[in-house]
Amino acid sequence: MKVKQAGLALMTIIPICLYPIIFLYTNNIGEVNFSQAIGPSMLFILSASIIWGIFSGVSSDVWHGSILTSIFMIIILNYKWAEDYLRELLPNLRWWHIVPIISVIFISIAVIKRGKKANKKLCFWGSSLFIGLCMFNIIMAMPTIVIKIAEEFTPKQKEEKADNIYVTNENTPNVYYIILDEYSNFNFMSKYYNYDNKIFEDFLKSNSFNISYNSRNNSSSTNVVTTNLLNLEYVVNDKTPSVNRFKMRKKPKLFSFFSEKGYMTYSIDNIGVLLPAWQAIENAQYNFEVDSKSSNQFSKMVIEKTLFDKMIKEEYLLEAKVVSQSLIYLKEISRNNIQPKFVYMHLLCPHVPFMWDENGQVISVENSVNWKEKKYYLGQFKYITQNIMQCLREVITNDPNSIVIVQSDHSARSENEGIIIEQEDSKEILNAVYYKGELYMKHKDISGLNTLRTVLSDVFEENLKPLKE
Numbered sequence: 001m002k003v004k005q006a007g008l009a010l011m012t013i014i015p016i017c018l019y020p021i022i023f024l025y026t027n028n029i030g031e032v033n034f035s036q037a038i039g040p041s042m043l044f045i046l047s048a049s050i051i052w053g054i055f056s057g058v059s060s061d062v063w064h065g066s067i068l069t070s071i072f073m074i075i076i077l078n079y080k081w082a083e084d085y086l087r088e089l090l091p092n093l094r095w096w097h098i099v100p101i102i103s104v105i106f107i108s109i110a111v112i113k114r115g116k117k118a119n120k121k122l123c124f125w126g127s128s129l130f131i132g133l134c135m136f137n138i139i140m141a142m143p144t145i146v147i148k149i150a151e152e153f154t155p156k157q158k159e160e161k162a163d164n165i166y167v168t169n170e171n172t173p174n175v176y177y178i179i180l181d182e183y184s185n186f187n188f189m190s191k192y193y194n195y196d197n198k199i200f201e202d203f204l205k206s207n208s209f210n211i212s213y214n215s216r217n218n219s220s221s222t223n224v225v226t227t228n229l230l231n232l233e234y235v236v237n238d239k240t241p242s243v244n245r246f247k248m249r250k251k252p253k254l255f256s257f258f259s260e261k262g263y264m265t266y267s268i269d270n271i272g273v274l275l276p277a278w279q280a281i282e283n284a285q286y287n288f289e290v291d292s293k294s295s296n297q298f299s300k301m302v303i304e305k306t307l308f309d310k311m312i313k314e315e316y317l318l319e320a321k322v323v324s325q326s327l328i329y330l331k332e333i334s335r336n337n338i339q340p341k342f343v344y345m346h347l348l349c350p351h352v353p354f355m356w357d358e359n360g361q362v363i364s365v366e367n368s369v370n371w372k373e374k375k376y377y378l379g380q381f382k383y384i385t386q387n388i389m390q391c392l393r394e395v396i397t398n399d400p401n402s403i404v405i406v407q408s409d410h411s412a413r414s415e416n417e418g419i420i421i422e423q424e425d426s427k428e429i430l431n432a433v434y435y436k437g438e439l440y441m442k443h444k445d446i447s448g449l450n451t452l453r454t455v456l457s458d459v460f461e462e463n464l465k466p467l468k469e
Contacts, residue, residue, distance in 0.1 A: 005062055005063075006056070006062045009052070009056070009062035009063050009065065009066040009123065010049060010052055010062070010066070011127075012066050012070070012123040012124060012126065012127035013048045013049075013052060013069050013073065013127075014045060014048075014127075015127050015130035015131045015134060016048075016073050016074065016077075016126070016127070016130050017041070017045050017048050017073060017077075018041060018044070018045075018134060019130045019133055019134055020044075020302060020305075020306075021037050021040050021041055021044070022037075022134045022137055022138065023133075023137050024298070024301060024302055025037050025298070026137040026138055026140065026141035027137070027141070028242070028298070028301075029141050029145060029242070029243070032298045033298075036298040036299060037298065037302075039299050040298075040299050040302040040303060043303075043308065044073070044077070047073075047308075048069055048073050051069050051072055051073070052065045052066060053065070054107075055068040055069055055072075055106065055107075058107055058110040058111055058114070059110040059111070059113045059114050060114050061113070061114075061116075061117075063119070063120050063123055064110060064113045064116075065110070066123045067119075067122060067123060067126075068106055068109060068110055070123070071106075072102075072106055075102065075307075076307045076308075077305070077306050077307075078305065078306070079305070079306050079307035079309075080304070080305040080306070080309070081305070082098075086098060099307065143241070144241055144242070147241060147243045147244070171401075172339070172340045173401055173402050173403050173436060173459060174339060174340055174341045174342070174343070174399055174401075174402040174403070175258070175263075175340075175341075175342045175343070175402065175403045175404075175405075175459070176330075176334075176342075176343045176345070176395060176399075176402060176403070176404045176405070177254075177342070177343070177344050177345070177405050177407075177452070178330075178345045178347070178388075178392075178404070178405065178406045178407070179226065179229070179345065179346045179347065179407055179408065179409055180347050180349065180350070180384070180388065180406070180407070180408045180430065181222060181270075181271075181346065181348045181349060181350075181351040181408070181409055182222075182350055182351040182352075182408065182409070182410060182411070182412055182413065183349075183350055183381070183384070183408035183411075183430050184408070184411035184412045184428070184430070185213070185215070185408065185428045185429055185430045185431070186201060186211075186213060186430075187213065187214070187428065188411040188412070188425060188428050189381075191425070192412065192419060192421060192425070193374055193377075193378050193381075193412075195378060195381075197385070199385070199389075200385050200388075200389065203389050203392075203393075204406075204432050207392065207393065207396060207434070208396075208434055208437045208438070209392075209404070209406070209433065209434045210432065210433050210434070210435065210439065210441055210443070211431070211432045212431040212432070212433075212441075212443050212444045212445055212446070212451070213445075214428075214444075214445045215407075215428070215429050215430075215431035215443070215445060215447060215448065215451065216424075216427045216428045216429055216447060217409065217410060217427050217429055217447050217448050217449070218234070218237075218427070218447065218469065219237065219238055219410075219427065220410040220411075220413055220423065220426040220427050221238055221410075222271070222409050222410070223236075223242060223246075224237060224238055224245065225409040225448065226271075226346060226409060227248050227249050227252075228449055229254070229409075229448060229449055229452060230248075230249055230253070230254045230255075230281070230344075231248055231252050231253045231254065232253050232254055232257065232449070232452065232453060232456075232464065233253070233449075233467070234449070235248050236248060249281065250281070250282050251281075251282050251283040252281060252283070254344070255267070255283045255284050255342075255344075256283055257456070258342035259283065259285070261340075261460065263340045263341055263342045264285055264286075264338050264340070264341045264342070265283075265284045265285045265286070265341070265342045265344075266284065266285070266286045266288070266333055266341065266342065266343045266344065267280065267281045267284035267286065267287050267288060267344050268288040268326045268329055268330060268343065268344065268345040268346070268347075269281060269287070269288065269344070269345075269346045270322050270323065270326060270346055270347055270348035271346060271348060281344075284344070288325075288326060288329055304369065309365075319348070319353060319355060320355050320356075320362075322348065323347060323348065323349045323355075326345060326347055327347070327387055327388075327390075327391045330343065330345055330391055330395065331391060331394045331395070331398075334394060334395040334398040334399050334402075335398050347384075347388075349380065349384045350377060350380040350381040350383075350384050352368065352369050353368035353369060354367060354369070354370065354376040354377065354379070354380045355368070355380065356379065356380050356383045356384075357375075357376075357379035357380075357383065358378070358379040358380075358382035358383050359383070360383050363376065363379070371414040371419070374419065377412055377414075388406075392404065392406065392434075396434060396437075400436070400437055401436050401437075402434070403433075403434065403435055403436065403459060404433070404434035405432075405433050405434075405451065405452065405455060406431075406432045406433075406434075407429055407430055407432075407448045407451070408429045408430040409429065409448070410426050410427055410428075410429060411425065411426050411427070411428045411429065412426065413426045429447075429448055431443060431448060431451055433451065433455060435455070435458075440455075442454050442455075442458070443455065446466060446469070447469055449467065450466040450467060450469070453465070453466060453467070454466060
């Protein structure tokens with residue numbers, strides 16, 4: 001009987017542990033694989049079980065243990081907000097001060113409750129509430145779940161090879177297409193960060209890059225912008241389900257376009273490495289792979305608001321390695337003798353997590369998503385700017401007759417923390433074109449996609465007219 005009661009008491013805690021994971025999973029189901037939710041689920045349930053054992057032992061009642069553990073886990077899983085509030089009052093407080101204090105308070109309550117009868121109904125009511133919240137989120141996500149399942153069972157069609165292959169010659173230029181994720185344009189940095197990015201502007205001009213200062217995209221969502229860019233058309237928008245966007249990215253038109261023209265195609269897609277759900281571009285002949293196991297970004301998203309984020313002391317070694325190796329790989333490709341070649345690089349920087357200051361020194365984990373203090377985004381922005389300049393200098397030195405398009409998908413968004421950024425301003429982009437060292441301004445004030453279409457039309461004498469913005 002006691003074992004059964006203990007089992008029931010422990011079971012009432014599980015929905016509380018699973019709710020934040022189910023909430024984030026169902027709201028990002030198009031971008032997350034189910035296997036990514038297993039780790040955080042086990043971590044939360046195991047931690048809750050240990051805490052429940054302690055509280056139950058101290059209070060000599062499994063139901064008191066359940067009530068105290070439920071409240072304690074709610075605090076743990078929402079720890080970031082609790083700490084932010086307390087540090088507003090006492091700035092020098094850290095998690096190693098706060099957690100022992102809270103633990104002592106809860107253990108003291110358990111001692112006081114020792115020998116007193118607990119209210120079982122309260123446990124079941126709380127558990128039922130969180131079960132209802134979990135079910136609500138699952139039901140709301142059902143349309144996307146159905147689409148995802150249907151996608152898995154849909155037979156794959158064989159690709160038909162093009163009959164007319166483009167004939168290349170020694171004058172056919174190599175093409176490099178570089179996207180810097182969340183790299184703000186010149187006007188944006190001046191307006192929101194009071195920073196004049198003159199060092200990069202002067203570098204681009206002195207190295208024959210042609211800058212469009214007023215270009216913007218039609219969305220500030222990376223998933224939307226890059227899917228459209230990779231397909232050379234506006235195939236998705238902000239309302240398109242994520243699962244459909246990912247489907248459009250698997251074998252995008254841009255890579256088929258170059259393959260049909262006899263190009264060797266390379267993909268250096270950071271997101272494809274760091275986010276398994278985004279997957280590698282299947283019709284690229286070479287896909288960049290970092291020398292490390294894939295990161296579980298979903299786990300990080302689940303844990304970042306909890307106490308575990310502070311305790312685990314997560315390091316950003318993989319993200320830093322992906323960014324650094326991507327730049328090295330791009331330089332190496334520019335040195336090889338393969339011609340012609342198309343290189344696509346999506347660099348996940350200066351996008352969060354903030355890993356470096358402007359001198360390349362690693363910053364503390366707790367400031368990895370700190371938008372409130374401008375120095376963290378600005379520091380990483382300056383650091384990656386220096387690295388990009390070195391990389392671009394080597395590319396055009398090794399390959400002076402090439403085409404190099406450097407863009408961002410959007411400017412800083414700040415995630416509604418710290419500074420208030422107008423949504424339309426976040427759509428502003430960096431947009432610069434190196435056209436075999438020649439003057440080229442056909443991309444002035446147009447979007448990233450129309451810039452790409454315009455340049456490809458000129459290089460290959462195609463009729464890719466600009467699309468309606």
